[in-house]
Amino acid sequence: MDAEELLGVGRSADVYALDDAWVLRRYRGGGDAAAEAVVMAYLAEHGYPVPKLRPLSAAGDLASTRSDLVMERLSGPSMREALWQGGITGKAAGVMLAALLRRLHAIPARLSGDVDQRVLHLDLHPDNVMLTPGGPMVIDWGNVEEGPPGLDWAMSALILAQVAVTPGVEASVARAGLTAMLERRDRTVDLGDAGTGFLAQARLRRAADPNLTSREVGVLDRAVELVVEVTGVGRG
Structure with missing residues (x-):
């Protein structure tokens, strides 16, 4: 997949478009996205409004470290x-x-x-x-x-x-x-x-x-x- 489209730059992470449905969020300083994903999944189970997650294995080689998080691409402004x-x-x-x-x-x-x-x-x-x-x-x-x-x-x-x-x-x-x-x-x-x-x-x-x-x-x-x-x- 092509992750060359940079959607946003935060203080500690960058967000890239994977396609129309998914984005890749990558920590620049090696943050633990895997631990973050566990909490997000738990909150989603309780009905809290967090983006849907996709297993890293489904994103191919792009999401290959604990610094990567693949989640649904949201529409609308911050x-x-x-x-x-x-x-x-x-x-x-x-x-x-x-x-x-x-x-x-x-x-x-x-x-x-x-x-x-x-x-x-x-x-x-x-x-x-x-x-x-x-x-x-x-x-x-x-x-x-x-x-x-x-x-x-x-x-x-x-x-x-x-x-x-x-x-x-x-x-x-x-x-x-x-x-x-x-x-x-x-x-x-x-x-x-x-x-x-x-x-x-x-x-x-x-x-x-x-x-x-x-x-x-x-x-x-x-x-x-x-x-x-x-x-x-x-x-x-």
Whole structure:
């Protein structure tokens, strides 16, 4: 098969067209796509909106390493593209992100026997939601872990807040999305405060992410303050 058509370039992976139905997602740094596929298959069994997967053996020599993932080719824009094009408002995006997080955390953990543990995406934001004719689909599960839902909410909130505090055309839309998302979080989910708890953990994770630019790292403190402002959680 011909995988020369590059469809997209992410921070850690590239996506190539295999044909009209399938794409190849390849990590540049050797990420474990096989482990990612196992989690995606588990979520699909529970009805969560993830792309369909195809066994690597069906893709021939192109998908021959653990860095390769073959999945269905989705139609429709990403949520971020739709926001840029005016096809969705920031508030509507926030409502959708909240629904996707709540739906994900309703699924039992795959490995842990702890009833408080859930599958966490840990990178759920508008770039990683595709708005297909059949509804939103969540992509890019490379950061997936099992843990407390509060950490997932804190990560998504902090990512949106980083955009909201950065001057630019996306700032006001990101703030509207952040507010709408957090207003609809499960009230049993505690983000903790800015000094301890899940918000603090999210900040540490974002600061340690090698894919972030120095500018993105530089606004983390202001982003934390915005989440504190929106949620009313303590400052630690």
